[in-house]
Amino acid sequence: MLWLFAVLASCSVHRAGEQAVDVARQYRVTVSAQFGAVKTEESVLQPAMETRLALRVTSTPTRRFRDGSLGAQLRVVDAELTVDGEPVPVELVGRTAELRTFANGEILDIGWIDRLSGPGRHLDAFEVIFPALSPAPPSVKVGVEENRRIIWPFRSGRTVRWDNAVEAVWKNLGVDKAQTSPAWELTYRGPWTLDGGTRFVSPGVGYTAKGHGEGTVWMDVKTGSMTLHVFEWHRTVQVEGKVALTQTQEFEGRIEVIP
Amino acid sequence: MMLVLLLGAVPLDPVGDPLPNYLNESQAHQAVDAMVPLLKSCGTESDMTVRLELDFSGDGRIDLHRLDGVSGPVAECWTAAIASIAGPVHHDTPQRVSTSIYVRGGDVLASPTLTVGTRDLAPLLIFSTPQTRGLIYSVIQGTEAAEQ
Numbered sequence: 001m002l003w004l005f006a007v008l009a010s011c012s013v014h015r016a017g018e019q020a021v022d023v024a025r026q027y028r029v030t031v032s033a034q035f036g037a038v039k040t041e042e043s044v045l046q047p048a049m050e051t052r053l054a055l056r057v058t059s060t061p062t063r064r065f066r067d068g069s070l071g072a073q074l075r076v077v078d079a080e081l082t083v084d085g086e087p088v089p090v091e092l093v094g095r096t097a098e099l100r101t102f103a104n105g106e107i108l109d110i111g112w113i114d115r116l117s118g119p120g121r122h123l124d125a126f127e128v129i130f131p132a133l134s135p136a137p138p139s140v141k142v143g144v145e146e147n148r149r150i151i152w153p154f155r156s157g158r159t160v161r162w163d164n165a166v167e168a169v170w171k172n173l174g175v176d177k178a179q180t181s182p183a184w185e186l187t188y189r190g191p192w193t194l195d196g197g198t199r200f201v202s203p204g205v206g207y208t209a210k211g212h213g214e215g216t217v218w219m220d221v222k223t224g225s226m227t228l229h230v231f232e233w234h235r236t237v238q239v240e241g242k243v244a245l246t247q248t249q250e251f252e253g254r255i256e257v258i259p
Numbered sequence: 260m261m262l263v264l265l266l267g268a269v270p271l272d273p274v275g276d277p278l279p280n281y282l283n284e285s286q287a288h289q290a291v292d293a294m295v296p297l298l299k300s301c302g303t304e305s306d307m308t309v310r311l312e313l314d315f316s317g318d319g320r321i322d323l324h325r326l327d328g329v330s331g332p333v334a335e336c337w338t339a340a341i342a343s344i345a346g347p348v349h350h351d352t353p354q355r356v357s358t359s360i361y362v363r364g365g366d367v368l369a370s371p372t373l374t375v376g377t378r379d380l381a382p383l384l385i386f387s388t389p390q391t392r393g394l395i396y397s398v399i400q401g402t403e404a405a406e407q
Contacts, residue, residue, distance in 0.1 A: 035386040038395055045398060046391040062278060073278070075350070083388065094317055096280050096350040111277035115351065118380025125386035156382050194384075205399060207384050237384050242401025247385045 025225075026077075026258040029055040029129055036236075036248030045245065053126055054080045055092070056258070057133070062098060069108050072099045074133070081122065091120045105136035105226075107152040114156035127154055127164070128213075128233050128251050135217050135229060137186045142174045150188070150213070154196070160205075162196025166213040166233075175221060179228070180259075182221045189214035192235055203241050211235025211249075229255040282315055282354045284375055286347040290321060291358055291369045294344050298360060299367040301336035309360045313341065314353040321346040324355065351377075 031053045038046040056078040062071040079092040098111035110130055117124035131150050138148040150166040168190040176185040194209035215231030234250040279286070291311075312325035323341050326334060355376035361368045387395050 033386070038385055038387065038391070040398065045395050046387060049386075049388070051386065071278075073280075088388075091352065094350055094352075098278055098280070112280055114380075114382060115281060117382040119383075119387065119389065119392050121380065122386060124382035124384055154382065160382055162384070203401060209384075239384055239399060241399035243398050245385060245395065245399060249386070 024058060024060045027055075027057045027059065027133060028256050028258050029053070029057055029133070029253070031126060031129065031251055031253035033126065033252075034248075034250040035125070038245055038247045040243050040245055049084050051084075052080075052082045053090075053122070053129075054078070055129070059099070059133070065100065069100050069102050071111075072101070073097075074099055076116070089120065090122065092116060092123070095121075099130065099134060101134050101136070104138075105134040107131060107134055107136070109153060109155070113154060114160075117154075117156065124154065125249065126251070127152070128231070128253065129255075131164070131166070132215075132229050132231055132253055132255050133226075135188070135215070135226065137170055137188065137217050137219065140170055140172045140186070142172050145169050145171045150190075158199065159201050160196070160198050162194055162207040164192065164194045164209075166190050166192045168213065176218060179218055181227070183218035183227050184221060185216060185218055187214070187216045192233060194235065194237070205239060205241040207237070207239055209235040209237040225257075226255075227257050229253075231255075280350045282347060282349040282351060282356075282375055282377075284373055286349075287315065287354075287356045287358075287373055287375055288369075290315070290344060290346045291356075291360075291373065294341055295360070295367050295369055297340035297343065298337055301333055301340060303362050303365045303367060305362070306364070307362045309337070309362070311341075311356075311358050311360060313356045313358075315346045315349070315356055316353045317349050317351060319345045319348045322353070 033051045035049050035051060037044045037048045055076055058075045058077055060073045062073050064070055073096050075096045076092040079090050081088050081090040095116050097113050097116055100109040101107050107130060131152050135150060138146045140146040147169055150168050151164060153161060153163050155161045168188040170186055170188045173185040173187060175182050190213060192211040192213045194207060197206040198204050211234045213233040215229060217226055218228040220227050232252050236246060236248045238244055238246050307328050309328040314322040314324050321341060321344055323338055326337060329337055356373060358373040359370040
């Protein structure tokens with residue numbers, strides 16, 4: 001009898017997670033990125049390049065998970081990518097990912113991120129966009145500093161996973177009344193690390209990075225939601241399979257809510 | 260032992276499963292299965308094996324890419340029948356689905372085997388261009404670019 005209850009109880013979660021929990025938003029995302037040369041110890045495989053990615057992204061609530069975390073579907077509505085000033089095709093328009101966060105914005109998972117990544121899509125290299133959309137600042141008094149990590153995972157099926165963390169120190173600069181509506185202005189800065197690798201594939205590939213992230217987030221005083229985020233993050237990534245490759249990546253970006 | 264067997268019967272918690280944003284084989288099967296009654300009405304006089312390649316667009320449209328093994332008016336009827344079916348809405352570029360349909364003894368059967376030609380692109384973390392991508396992957400994998 002007990003096992004029958006256990007089976008039925010676990011089946012009930014099939015319909016548990018489909019509750020809309022917030023309002024839809026639209027963001028303008030612009031990121032200028034300088035990618036250094038792709039190098040091995042012996043040779044240069046790709047020269048350095050300057051890129052600019054401009055996106056319009058909608059965020060629509062999808063469901064509340066059993067643990068209280070929230071799902072929001074991110075859809076790329078417009079996408080433009082330039083490399084060294086020349087527009088290049090990018091396969092992002094219409095694609096979606098599901099951002100799973102705690103109520104404070106802390107990212108637990110990014111479902112379908114693999115469908116926005118890889119050649120021609122590039123959000124694996126530009127993954128900084130996801131924490132920039134959901135930076136999760138702490139509640140902190142004006143003038144006070146507080147530590148809170150900015151974390152997010154990158155998963156592609158069961159074969160690829162890496163985890164990012166910025167050990168951010170946050171500071172509340174007070175209410176900025178120069179914004180369209182009054183907003184708390186919070187700054188953050190801290191070291192950025194990434195660690196991960198492939199599973200069940202040969203040869204295995206390891207992913208590591210070290211760098212730094214800093215930025216300023218404006219949170220609407222009335223709604224508590226982010227209205228603007230400007231950031232400068234940089235890192236040096238290493239991808240090690242049979243041979244180790246490195247690339248420096250410098251991101252300068254701006255995320256703003258479109259009314 | 261009994262307890263282990265009972266625990267094995269408990270379904271995994273699927274609450275964290277991703278939303279079905281992208282076309283999967285189950286959805287493609289449903290769409291092909293929905294075609295079968297319409298194809299049957301096109302005639303089943305002679306046995307045949309028809310190879311189908313269909314493009315499933317994100318808006319639910321299904322376009323016939325290839326139809327091998329049937330010709331003439333029957334082929335026209337099949338084309339119209341396939342075009343009349345609405346596929347699943349998904350968030351990807353048009354996905355090529357390959358399968359076979361069998362006409363045997365007055366009946367029409369969809370093959371249980373179906374392939375969704377997803378373009379599965381490995382994430383790399385490194386920003387690369389189409390010109391250098393093959394070289395970068397081949398160096399990481401320790402292979403020649405042509406082996407990728």
